[in-house]
Amino acid sequence: MTKPLSLPLICQPSAARSDTLAVQVYRDLLDAVRAGRLSHGSRLLSSRGAAQALGLSRSTINLAYELLRAEGVIDVRQGAAPQVIAPDTGPAKPPVKVSRTPSARGRKLGAVRRDNAMAQVSERMAPGEPSEALFPADEWARALRRAARRMHGPASAYAAPHGLPALRGILAERLATDRGLAVDPEQILVTTGTQGSLALAAQVLSDAGDRAALEDPGYPGARAAFLGAGLHLHSMPVDAEGAQPDDLPDDTRLIYLTPSNQYPLGIRMSHARRLAFLNRAQQTGALILEDDYDSEFLWRGREIAALTAEASAGQVIYMGSASKVLMPALRLGWMVVPPDLIEPLRAVQRNLGLMANLHAQHALADMMRAGRYRAQLKRIARVYEGRGRALARALSSIDGVTASQPDGGVQVTARFDGSLTEDGALAAVAAHGFQPARLTDYCAGAGLRGLVIGFADATPERIALFADALRTAKSSISDEYP
Numbered sequence: 001m002t003k004p005l006s007l008p009l010i011c012q013p014s015a016a017r018s019d020t021l022a023v024q025v026y027r028d029l030l031d032a033v034r035a036g037r038l039s040h041g042s043r044l045l046s047s048r049g050a051a052q053a054l055g056l057s058r059s060t061i062n063l064a065y066e067l068l069r070a071e072g073v074i075d076v077r078q079g080a081a082p083q084v085i086a087p088d089t090g091p092a093k094p095p096v097k098v099s100r101t102p103s104a105r106g107r108k109l110g111a112v113r114r115d116n117a118m119a120q121v122s123e124r125m126a127p128g129e130p131s132e133a134l135f136p137a138d139e140w141a142r143a144l145r146r147a148a149r150r151m152h153g154p155a156s157a158y159a160a161p162h163g164l165p166a167l168r169g170i171l172a173e174r175l176a177t178d179r180g181l182a183v184d185p186e187q188i189l190v191t192t193g194t195q196g197s198l199a200l201a202a203q204v205l206s207d208a209g210d211r212a213a214l215e216d217p218g219y220p221g222a223r224a225a226f227l228g229a230g231l232h233l234h235s236m237p238v239d240a241e242g243a244q245p246d247d248l249p250d251d252t253r254l255i256y257l258t259p260s261n262q263y264p265l266g267i268r269m270s271h272a273r274r275l276a277f278l279n280r281a282q283q284t285g286a287l288i289l290e291d292d293y294d295s296e297f298l299w300r301g302r303e304i305a306a307l308t309a310e311a312s313a314g315q316v317i318y319m320g321s322a323s324k325v326l327m328p329a330l331r332l333g334w335m336v337v338p339p340d341l342i343e344p345l346r347a348v349q350r351n352l353g354l355m356a357n358l359h360a361q362h363a364l365a366d367m368m369r370a371g372r373y374r375a376q377l378k379r380i381a382r383v384y385e386g387r388g389r390a391l392a393r394a395l396s397s398i399d400g401v402t403a404s405q406p407d408g409g410v411q412v413t414a415r416f417d418g419s420l421t422e423d424g425a426l427a428a429v430a431a432h433g434f435q436p437a438r439l440t441d442y443c444a445g446a447g448l449r450g451l452v453i454g455f456a457d458a459t460p461e462r463i464a465l466f467a468d469a470l471r472t473a474k475s476s477i478s479d480e481y482p
Contacts, residue, residue, distance in 0.1 A: 006053075007044075007045055007050055007053045007054055008053060008054065010028055010029060010032045010037065010038070011024070011025050011028040011029065011054055012028065013025055013028075013054060013056065021056055021060050022060045022061075022063040022064045022067070023064070023067070025050075025054070025056070025060065025061065025064035026063075026064040026067040026068055029044070029064070029068060029073075029074075030068065030071075030073060033073055033084055033086050038084050039084065040084055040085065040086060041083065041084060042083070042084040043081045043082070043083050043084075044065075044074065044081060044082040044083070044084070045081065046081055046082075047061040047062050047065060065082055068082075069082075072085065072086065073085070073086045074086075112220050112223050112224040112227065124433060124434050124435040124454075125429075125434045125435070125436055125453050125454045125455065125457075125458055125462065125466060126435050126436060126437065126454050127264060127410070127411035127436065127437050127452040127453065127454045128328075128410065128411060128454065129328070129410065129454050129456055129457075130323070130324045130325070130326070130327060130328075130380070130410060130456050131380065131383070131384075131456040131457045132327075132457065133457055134379070134380050134383060134456075135326065135327055136326075136372070136376050139367065139372055139376075140326065140363065140367070143362075143363035143364075143366045143367050143372075144359065144360075144363045146362075146363070146366055147359050147360075147362030147363040147366060148359065150362055151358070151359055151362070161346070161349060161350040161355045162189045162190065162345075162346045162349055162350070162355075163188060163189055163190025163334070163356070163361065164190065164358060164361040164362060164365060165185070166362075166365045166369075167190060167361045167362075167364060167365040167368075168185040168186075168188040168190065168334075169185045170365055170368045170369055171185070171188050171190075171334055171368075172184065172185045172187075172188060174368065175306075175318075175320075175336065178296075179292065179295065179305060179306040179308075179309065179318075180305030180306060180309035181305075181306055181308055181309050181318065181336060183336050184339075186342060187336050187337055187338070187339065187342060188334055188335070188336055188337075189334065189335050189337060189342075189345055189346065189349060190332070190333070190334050190355075190356045190361060191332075191333045191334060191335060191349070191354065191356055192331040192332070192333065192354060192355075192356050193321050193323060193328070193331050193332065193333040194221070194291055194293075194319050194320075194321045194323070194333050195221045195224075195225065195333075196331070196333060196354055196356075197317075197319045197321075197333050197334075197335040198221065198222055198225035198226075198256070198289065198291075198319070199225045199228060199229075199354070200335075200345060200348065200349055200352075200354055201225075201254070201289055201317060201335070201345075202225045202226055202228065202229035202231065202254065203229055203348060203352075204341075204344055204345050204348045205253070205254060205287060205341070206229055206231055206253045206254055207230075208229065208230030208231070209230065209231070209232065210231050210232070210251075210253040210254070211231065211232045211233075211234055211249055211251050211252045211253055211254075212226040212231040212232070212233055212234070212252070212253060212254040212255070212256065213233075213234040213235075213236050213248055213249075213252050213254070213255045213256065213286075214226070214233065214234075214235065214236065214255075214256040215235075215236055215238050215243045215256070215257065215258065215262060215263075216235035216236060216237055216238065216443060216444045216445060216446045217238065217264060217265065217439065217442035217443045217444075217446050217448060218235075218238075218256070218258070218262075218263065218264075218442060218444075219256075219258065219263045219264075219291065219293075219442075220441065220442060222256045222289075222291075223444075226254070226256075231253070231254070233444070234248070234249055234252060235444040235445055235446075236248065237446060238262060238265060238267065238446070240267065241267070241269060241270040241272070241273045242257075242259060242262055242267050242268070242269030242270060242273045242274075243257055243262070243269070243273070243277075244273075245273070245276050245277050245280045248280050248284070248286075250283075250284050251284075252284055252286045253286060253287070254286065254287055254288075254289055255277065255281060255286050255287070255288045255289065256288075256289045256291065257269070257277065257288060257289070257290055257291065257307065258291045258292075258293040259273075259274060259277075259290060259306075259307045260292050260293060260294070260295040260298065260304075260306070260307075260408075261293050261294040261295060261297070261298065261406075261407060261408050261409050262293075263291075263293050263294075263409075263442075264411060264413050264437075264439070264442050264452045265404055265413050266404045266405075266406040266407060266408070266409055266411070266412070266413065267404075268298070268304075268407050269307075271304070274307055274310060275310075277307075278307075278310065278311055278312070278315060278316075281315055281316075282312065282315065287315070287316070287317065288307065288311070288315060288316040288317070289316075289317050289319060290306060290307045290308050290316050290317065290318050290319060291319050292306055292318060292319065292320045293409070294324055294408050294409040294410065295320075295408075296324065296325060296377050296381065296408075297324065297380075297381050297384055297385075297408035297409055297410065298407055298408040306318060308336065313338065314338040314340065314341075317335055317336065317337050317338070317341075318335060318336040319333065319334070319335045320333060320334055320335075321333035321334070322364060322373075324410060325373065325376060325377050325380070326364075326373075326376070330357075330360050330364075331356060331357065331360075332356055332357075332360055332361065332364055333356075384408075384409075384410060384455070384456060385408075387455045387456070387458045387459075387463075388406045388408075388409070388410075388412060388455050389406075390455075390458070390460065390463055391403075391412050391453065391455045391458050391463050391466075392404065392405055392406060392412050394463050394464065394466070394467040395412065395414045395453075395467060395470070397467070398467060398470055398471055398474065399419070399474065400416060400417045400418075400419035400420050400474055401414050401415070401416060401417075401420065401450075401470065401474075402414070402415045402416075402417075402450075403415075410454055410455060410456045411452055411453060411454045411455065412452075412453050412455060413439060413450060413451070413452050413453075414439075414450045414451045414452075414453060414470075415439065415448060415449065415450040416449045416450045416451075419474055420449075420470070420473060420474050421449070422438045422439070422440060422449055422450065422451065424473045425451055425470055425473050426438065426451070427473070428469045428470060428472055428473035429451075429466055429469045429470065429473075431469065432465055432466070432469050434462075434466055434469070436451040436452055436453040436454070437451065437452045438450075438451065438452075439451060439452055453466070
């Protein structure tokens with residue numbers, strides 16, 4: 001019969017460890033068995049002997065032994081010392097070093113370049129960011145406090161994972177008046193933003209190996225969502241009327257569009273092109289995902305209804321968010337889905353835990369109900385129009401730069417001819433703290449070069465400094481290659 005091992009060599013309980021003393025003894029003994037230091041048939045000290053050896057109470061040792069017995073590691077019989085009955089694993093083997101690498105899909109996802117705006121402040125003129133200075137912090141704080149007082153009982157549980165009923169009702173009213181959409185609140189799913197809407201739609205409405213079409217240049221987040229679902233991508237060139245549907249493959253399952261304000265070029269899709277996409281989708285059975293990007297900030301010409309309003313039933317899923325009116329960090333968006341897709345999308349949203357923060361939903365509903373959301377929208381739209389036009393004028397005054405003339409949004413695209421490089425331009429403006437994005441990061445095969453520049457916090461001084469930096473970059477290249 002084997003002699004009991006010295007417990008102090010195996011168990012070293014300490015008040016500095018986070019677990020209870022009984023759990024510490026249990027884990028130390030279990031580790032010793034798994035490592036081969038305690039083999040099958042090894043005897044442990046009685047609870048009295050173990051308590052004395054470790055300076056613990058017998059109740060602590062009895063609890064540790066009971067945990068081991070419950071897992072089938074030891075046999076405890078009255079009047080006999082506990083004995084290890086776990087299979088003998090032999091001497092401890094050195095750990096095998098395994099190199100973990102992402103899957104092919106993971107590598108594709110990681111290679112998608114997103115805006116420099118991620119984790120940056122809008123003062124750096126990164127694209128896609130609203131003004132931090134214009135964010136209604138006090139008003140939002142009051143809305144959050146009011147919402148917090150309602151967050152108890154059923155309101156604090158996993159109720160309505162597809163969205164707060166009050167918010168969905170208000171959104172249905174706003175979509176009817178602002179975007180020409182007659183929808184039932186039950187058709188609205190509140191999501192974690194447009195990116196969350198895209199990921200949910202791609203997971204539910206396609207299978208790995210299906211084809212998705214997206215604009216080129218276009219939103220990198222859509223590319224990431226489709227790659228994450230294992231889809232093959234088809235790039236649609238963009239011209240002065242928006243994305244082109246001419247070469248859309250017949251087997252296309254999903255079509256992603258930003259018709260109100262193409263991202264990043266700022267083009268409003270023509271009515272003829274809208275009808276062409278609806279007809280093509282009708283022919284192929286494809287589903288259009290309409291990202292109504294920055295439709296709130298359209299300054300020039302008559303505001304047109306959402307593409308969804310012109311579509312036949314079931315042709316289009318509409319997506320919107322509060323990220324530009326308030327801030328992206330709120331992670332609040334919404335999608336309007338055809339009636340036959342309500343339950344499938346709700347089920348997956350619930351099962352994957354893709355629900356939006358309920359506290360923030362209460363606060364947003366409060367702001368919308370009181371008219372403060374619309375007031376904030378009007379306030380910042382006027383400011384953004386002035387800043388966007390000023391930046392476009394400043395960029396257009398630089399030889400070799402063609403600036404987009406935005407109809408809205410929060411960024412301007414500056415395209416370069418051969419006299420400027422993206423790297424040279426980025427280095428020149430980065431010296432002054434600016435961080436725009438490369439236009440090539442939005443392109444799959446379009447071959448465009450330039451910068452995508454945010455203007456939400458672009459004061460006249462920042463605009464002048466940015467333009468001067470670009471001129472300096474161009475002069476440096478001209479001096480080097482006269």
